[in-house]
Amino acid sequence: MSLPTPDTGHLRRAEYSTVYEPAEDTYLLLDALENDRAELQAQRPTICVEIGSGSGCVSAFLGRVLSPHGALILSTDINPAANNATRETAAKTPSESTFDQCRTRFVQGIDDRLRGRIDVLLFNPPYVVTPSAEVDSTIEAAAWAGGVRGREVLDLLIPQVPALLSPGGRFYVVVIEQNKPEEIIAQFAELGLAGQRVLSRRAGIESLSILRFTKPCV
Numbered sequence: 145m146s147l148p149t150p151d152t153g154h155l156r157r158a159e160y161s162t163v164y165e166p167a168e169d170t171y172l173l174l175d176a177l178e179n180d181r182a183e184l185q186a187q188r189p190t191i192c193v194e195i196g197s198g199s200g201c202v203s204a205f206l207g208r209v210l211s212p213h214g215a216l217i218l219s220t221d222i223n224p225a226a227n228n229a230t231r232e233t234a235a236k237t238p239s240e241s242t243f244d245q246c247r248t249r250f251v252q253g254i255d256d257r258l259r260g261r262i263d264v265l266l267f268n269p270p271y272v273v274t275p276s277a278e279v280d281s282t283i284e285a286a287a288w289a290g291g292v293r294g295r296e297v298l299d300l301l302i303p304q305v306p307a308l309l310s311p312g313g314r315f316y317v318v319v320i321e322q323n324k325p326e327e328i329i330a331q332f333a334e335l336g337l338a339g340q341r342v343l344s345r346r347a348g349i350e351s352l353s354i355l356r357f358t359k360p361c362v
Contacts, residue, residue: 147178150204150237155229163229164198164287168347169268169318174205176316176343176354181209187312189263192217192241195250195301198287200230202266207239214240215263222249223283250301251308262308268318269298294323302328306335309359321351332357 155165177184189210194203197219207217219230227245234243251258270279270287271294278289279296290297298317305315315337319325329339339357346352 147181147205147208149174150201150208150233152199152201152229152233154232154236155199160199160225160229162223162283163226166199166201168345168350169352170199170201172343172345172347172352172354173202173266173268173316173318176356177202177206177209179343180356184209184264184314185213187263187314188213189215189313191215191258191261191310192264192266193251193258193262193308194219194266196226196267196269196287197221197230197245198223198226198268200226200233202268203230203243204233204237204239206264206266207234207237207241207243211240214242216244217241218244218246218254218258220246220248220251222247222286225283250304255304255308259307261310263310263313265305265309265313265315267298267301267316269301270294271298271318271320271323273322290323294320295328298323298328302331303335305332305357306337306359309337311359312361313359315357315359317355317357319353319355321353325353325355328355329357336360 273294274289279291337357344353
């Protein structure tokens, strides 16, 4: 039976006008997590992190996926309105997990404490191909403008991922075809992480995919 999608109706309020609302890419990531539900529960993660949480829909949904055991689910975003929206979404979503939010880019300022301890890492990055000048040009653009090949933001995170993940830890990321998914998989392979495309779907003119990477246990 499919898990219900977290309630994000509060995003209609004016104070959340700059927050990225759940869309096809969000729902594809939810589907990938639900498909891996049995494996994630068996993994018994203790620390999970979502980078760029926006509405908090994915973090809250992960809490449901991990029930009945739960975990610490830390959500980060550079938009303070997104931090508040995530907090509200999590509070409205029954779960055994503990939720916390941090206003930061990626995991800056807390990376030393998280190094080698993240069991599940999630990222729906700004992946739209744009001029470099649009990247982080506004709070709204930070949610979608990806720069050259739509990869400028993701490429900053990729080198950090292996050190952040725990042994056996997983990294889920949303990409489109213009981001060159196979190149990303090859790049992670050079860093020692096995990767694959686990789910794909067309959304209008875009072809969305979820890539999953796993760090070796030893």
